[in-house]
Amino acid sequence: MAERISDSEYAVMEQLWRAAPLTANQVAEAIGSERSWSVQTVKTLLARLVAKGALATQADGRRFLYSPLIEREAHRAGESQRLVDRLFGGRISPLVAQFADAETLSDTDIAELKALIERLEK
Amino acid sequence: MAERISDSEYAVMEQLWRAAPLTANQVAEAIGSERSWSVQTVKTLLARLVAKGALATQADGRRFLYSPLIEREAHRAGESQRLVDRLFGGRISPLVAQFADAETLSDTDIAELKALIERLEK
DNA sequence: CTTGACAGACTACAGATGTAGTCGTTACGT
DNA sequence: ACGTAACGACTACATCTGTAGTCTGTCAAG
Numbered sequence: 001m002a003e004r005i006s007d008s009e010y011a012v013m014e015q016l017w018r019a020a021p022l023t024a025n026q027v028a029e030a031i032g033s034e035r036s037w038s039v040q041t042v043k044t045l046l047a048r049l050v051a052k053g054a055l056a057t058q059a060d061g062r063r064f065l066y067s068p069l070i071e072r073e074a075h076r077a078g079e080s081q082r083l084v085d086r087l088f089g090g091r092i093s094p095l096v097a098q099f100a101d102a103e104t105l106s107d108t109d110i111a112e113l114k115a116l117i118e119r120l121e122k
Numbered sequence: 123m124a125e126r127i128s129d130s131e132y133a134v135m136e137q138l139w140r141a142a143p144l145t146a147n148q149v150a151e152a153i154g155s156e157r158s159w160s161v162q163t164v165k166t167l168l169a170r171l172v173a174k175g176a177l178a179t180q181a182d183g184r185r186f187l188y189s190p191l192i193e194r195e196a197h198r199a200g201e202s203q204r205l206v207d208r209l210f211g212g213r214i215s216p217l218v219a220q221f222a223d224a225e226t227l228s229d230t231d232i233a234e235l236k237a238l239i240e241r242l243e244k
Numbered sequence: 245c246t247t248g249a250c251a252g253a254c255t256a257c258a259g260a261t262g263t264a265g266t267c268g269t270t271a272c273g274t
Numbered sequence: 275a276c277g278t279a280a281c282g283a284c285t286a287c288a289t290c291t292g293t294a295g296t297c298t299g300t301c302a303a304g
Binding site for chain 1: 260261262263264265266269270271
């Protein structure tokens with residue numbers, strides 16, 4: 001079942017979505033450039049993700065190779081839906097309108113959205 | 123600084139954005155219809171929100187009237203931005219595309235988005 | 245004046261989260 | 275064969291969150 005994934009855990013998942021399977025050390029190394037976590041911290045997060053059913057382990061000698069069990073897309077979809085439900089009554093246009101009001105939309109964003117909508121209208 | 127507001131706390135804020143100022147009991151009563159929380163729980167959440175600087179109190183005899191100190195819009199904007207940054211590299215069209223792929227967009231949603239984009243293009 | 249209802253303050257406590265240390269084992273280099 | 279580095283398992287601990295109980299003071303009704 002879709003247990004929630006915390007922020008820190010998500011950073012670990014990201015590496016494994018980028019490339020898998022990886023050893024704990026490889027994950028730690030990949031993350032090292034972004035966050036300054038000790039290897040132990042990464043290992044704890046990996047263990048928690050395994051416990052949550054988000055990662056699969058595969059023995060490789062006496063260590064593990066980790067790979068994602070949940071899809072990145074599925075996670076994004078769940079989290080996005082959750083936000084939209086909580087904050088915008090489940091409707092998406094107020095969400096987009098919010099970004100419009102905050103003026104955080106670039107011309108590129110607008111063009112992309114336009115293309116997307118046109119595609120959807122068909 | 124904008125301390126984060128948890129899910130439960132958000133439910134309390136919602137009532138106060140709907141109508142303020144309110145007493146603790148009024149908030150509890152208003153929420154009671156949606157969640158079955160004890161009055162104590164609501165009071166704890168109110169106190170935490172005050173501690174976080176999200177609510178202001180105003181004495182009314184021997185009790186307090188609570189009112190929001192942060193804007194609903196500002197909170198929505200912050201949370202939305204946070205999600206988009208974390209999950210979609212800060213770009214919004216992939217977020218919308220995600221909903222499109224998940225087929226959770228109604229015709230109404232699409233029409234609204236279209237109108238919104240047209241307005242933005244000017 | 246007494247009592248009881250109610251208000252806020254303080255306390256409780258389990259589970260999640262962020263961040264890491266320690267322990268016991270094992271494989272590899274020498 | 276032996277030490278040592280590295281690995282996973284277990285432990286740690288402060289903070290946040292969800293959910294509520296208890297304590298103490300006070301206002302209002304009788």
